[in-house]
Amino acid sequence: MLKLTYTERSFYLECLTQSLETWVAKRAVFALRIGENLYVEPSTASFLLPVDLPGIEILKAEINQYKSEIITLCACDSQYMEVTLRGFWLSNGSRDAVGLFVTTISDAPVSPIEVFLHQLWQEAQAANSVVSEWYDS
Template structure:
């Protein structure tokens, strides 16, 4: 399962071993126990990845293999591609963009997507420090 946590300034991508159903059930129970409002709705999430990362071609092949159309890749320009995922958005129901997006694709595609996202974070951090 992929979990994207969106904050005011950025997002963080995690690859979790729990099933989507188990994770959502645990999140619902937590919200009930602490008296927190929880809104769950179908949604999409998108983010950019540098197109020149090693392994992008492997991810493209994995996406072609998966016929459920949960993940799509689209070239934005010569430097970036947009990754769009279909899944569920969990938030407190307010209109702000803070919340958690969860989805499940093939284990292999999740692994490659997470690895590419980590590499993109490392490369952008090294560019910022230079």
């Protein structure tokens, strides 16, 4: 299962071993216990990966092999590829963009494509932090 946590300034991608149903059920119980509203609705989430990131071509091949409607890739421009996922948006119901997005690409507890996508995202984040450090110095 993939979980994207959206904050006011960024997002964070995690690869979890729990099933989607188990994780959402636990999140619902947590919200109930703390008295928080919880809205769950079908949705999509997108994020960008650099096209020159090693592994992008492998990701394309894996997605074509799965033939899944859960994940799609689309070229944005000469520098970035947009990854779009279908899943569920969880929030407290406010209209802001803070919340959680969860999805699963296959019935396996953790699919190889989820693990690989998470690794690519981490590599992209590491590359961005190196560039940021260079510009800040």
